[in-house]
Amino acid sequence: MxxxxxxxxxxxxxxxxxxxxxxxxxxxxxxxxxxxxxxxxxxxxxxxxxxxxxxxxxxxxxxxxxxxxxxxxxxxxxxxxxxxxxxxxxxxxxxxxxxxxxxxxxxxxxxxxxxxxxxxxxxxxxxxxxxxxxxxxxxxxxxxxxxxRGRVLIMVDRLDHLRRGGRIGTAAALFGTALAMKPVLHLVDGKLVLREKTRTVTKALGRLVDGAVELAATGTKELPGTASRDVAVAVHHVHAAERAEQVAADLRERMPDVGEFVVAELGPVVASHLGPGAVGVLVVPGGSDLPSSFDGGTE
Structure with missing residues (x-):
């Protein structure tokens, strides 16, 4: 088999x-x-x-x-x-x-x-x-x-859902909501942490796009033999289809030859921790397609 x-x-x-x-x-x-x-x-x-x-x-x-x-x-x-x-x-x-x-x-x-x-x-x-x-x-x-190689950036409307679920520190959650910021988060060693704070949804979504483009370019340079098309991208959202489509359109404009691209709503488990309005972008420099050099390997 x-x-x-x-x-x-x-x-x-x-x-x-x-x-x-x-x-x-x-x-x-x-x-x-x-x-x-x-x-x-x-x-x-x-x-x-x-x-x-x-x-x-x-x-x-x-x-x-x-x-x-x-x-x-x-x-x-x-x-x-x-x-x-x-x-x-x-x-x-x-x-x-x-x-x-x-x-x-x-x-x-x-x-x-x-x-x-x-x-x-x-x-x-x-x-x-x-x-x-x-x-x-x-x-x-x-x-x-x-x-x-996967890198994840997320914008949430509020940090309340993450705080309740214990997925981000209480102090960071209180700080973000008190100033009515639109926080941009990222995954570091598998843990969700604050990357930067922005004041509006528009700025936060712009930072998602900028960050994804930068991560794709940097990651591709670090992988010999890969090109800009050798990148997998996904845009996720929680009840925020219009935001996600705008982010996807901006990414496609700035990375027109990306090989793999998915736009999809998050499932309820992850969505319940991020809350409505959240948008996430992930990039995988090198993509996920089978390498042409693959020979089956040995045990």
Whole structure:
């Protein structure tokens, strides 16, 4: 058979894309009004962001053990590579580590140190290597490589949702909301931290575009043999389609030959921590396409 790639529902991949590459997606959980809802499986309430009672939880060790065990069986022993949301943002990676210990060395876990399509592009890259006949080691190394290149910038309307969910420090949250700033955040070593403060949405969105262009250019220069087209980009949003489309249009104008480009709304797990109005941009210099030099690798 072939190595099977597993991820979680924060990855941002459309179901048909995941299915087409044989990627297994384990749902994360949204806890609201006493209900435990599985992202990507159960219907979410239309008023998800009303009130302060929303919480989220990662996949459990039991859920991941079942998913990994089935994937390992389906691989005919070739192995499983599980690529998950940053351990700084969710307990899913740690649950996956526990699950993998029960199943042995044929199951390998990757901390993407990110989420959404920054995770999704690493998953796609790993799945493409698996489909091309890559070994367990080759699939694992490709996932790690692409995940390491991902860079994420996020603008939120307010930091309240992040503060409630514990995803950013209380002091930073209070400072940002007190001055009515529009903060731009980024992921550093898998942790969401303040990058800069702007005074208006327009300026914040402009900084997302500027930052993404700079990151793409810098990252491409550091990768021998790559060009500007060898970049994967994604624009995400939470109930802010017009903002996202404007950001996407600006990015396409400034990076017209980008190879991979996705515009999509964030799933409810990540969205519940960012809140309505949020827009995120991620770039992966080098992209996620299978390298032309790939030869399948050896174990």
């Amino acid at each position: 072939a190595v099977v790639v597993v991820t979680d529902s924060s990855c941002g991949l459309e179901p048909e894309v995941a299915e087409g590459l044989g990627i297994r997606v384990v749902p994360l959980h949204v806890l609201v009004d006493g209900l435990d809802l599985r992202e990507g499986v159960d219907e979410m309430p239309a008023n998800l962001f009303v009130g302060a009672g929303i919480t989220t939880s990662g996949a459990s060790p039991g859920e991941l053990t079942d998913a990994y065990a089935q994937a390992l069986e389906d691989s005919d022993g070739d192995g499983v590579v599980a690529v998950h949301i940053s351990r700084q943002l969710s307990g899913t990676w740690d649950a996956g580590r526990q699950a993998s210990q029960e199943l042995g060395e044929k199951v390998r876990i990757v901390d993407s140190r990110s989420t959404a399509m920054a995770l999704g592009y690493a998953v796609l890259a790993a799945a493409r290597v698996a489909r091309a006949g890559g070994s367990l080691r080759a699939v694992y190394e490709r996932a790690v490589e692409v995940a390491d």
